[in-house]
Amino acid sequence: MAAPIVTVCDSETSLACKLSDLVHKKAEEAISQRCVFRLGVTGGSMVKVLCEGLPKHTADWAKWKVFFCDERHVPYTDKECSYGDYKANLLTAVAIPENNLYPIQPDITVEEAAVEYEKKIKEEFAGSDLPRFDVLLLPMGADGHTCSLFPDHKLLNEKDKLVAALSDSPKPPPSRVTMTLPLVNNAACAVFVVYGASKAEMLKRVLEGNEANPLPAARIKPTNGELIWMVDAAAAKLLDRQ
Numbered sequence: 001m002a003a004p005i006v007t008v009c010d011s012e013t014s015l016a017c018k019l020s021d022l023v024h025k026k027a028e029e030a031i032s033q034r035c036v037f038r039l040g041v042t043g044g045s046m047v048k049v050l051c052e053g054l055p056k057h058t059a060d061w062a063k064w065k066v067f068f069c070d071e072r073h074v075p076y077t078d079k080e081c082s083y084g085d086y087k088a089n090l091l092t093a094v095a096i097p098e099n100n101l102y103p104i105q106p107d108i109t110v111e112e113a114a115v116e117y118e119k120k121i122k123e124e125f126a127g128s129d130l131p132r133f134d135v136l137l138l139p140m141g142a143d144g145h146t147c148s149l150f151p152d153h154k155l156l157n158e159k160d161k162l163v164a165a166l167s168d169s170p171k172p173p174p175s176r177v178t179m180t181l182p183l184v185n186n187a188a189c190a191v192f193v194v195y196g197a198s199k200a201e202m203l204k205r206v207l208e209g210n211e212a213n214p215l216p217a218a219r220i221k222p223t224n225g226e227l228i229w230m231v232d233a234a235a236a237k238l239l240d241r242q
């Protein structure tokens, strides 16, 4: 893996802008090579910056396919549902067809939902043993989690499943579906999006620490892809390099 690229933006607005420039550039490259752009998104604070920045560009939206790196196992109408957030805030702002947003099913058990989502991803990447997303947009929680991979959780050791269920998430809601490290680390480009002072201490640990038992976010090291951190000045304030 090449060394991670860390981009520090002055403000949340500038972060939204630079993030959308990057995603659009990656989309154009993917569409020109393969006629499709496969993106993975996450919920939480990501939704706001993404939905603010992306609509400022024109794009071949029909060729974008948007999957979820993780999802809370709640109904689509629940305020915790990331799919519901993107449906309300992204699909109303850009012309990505609704069918190109791939939700995780809430109306079956969480284990069934994980199996079904892995199948859906494998169908999308038919012919490849290990799917390779063009871009995965990743969060970093204040506890160092990413996707729904939490510190010291057994799913950090998952080697076979590409998508897994958990019912003991330390952050509510407890039931979730998440991409696992083998799938995330096979992405062509993994982009962490982190902003706000509440993430500053953890960002320093993940980027500058060298812990024996790495935090989940520190375990993202695409084996044959890029790793980019896009952060705002508030989150970066404790970093040695600024």
Ligand SMILES: O=C1O[C@H](COP(=O)(O)O)[C@@H](O)[C@H](O)[C@H]1O
Residues within 6 Å of the ligand: 042, 043, 044, 045, 046, 070, 071, 072, 082, 138, 139, 140, 141, 142, 147, 148, 171
């Ligand atoms: O629970 C979750 O948390 C992360 C991070 O949320 P943030 O609001 O601290 O950015 C989120 O992105 C992830 O998708 C979600 O399930």
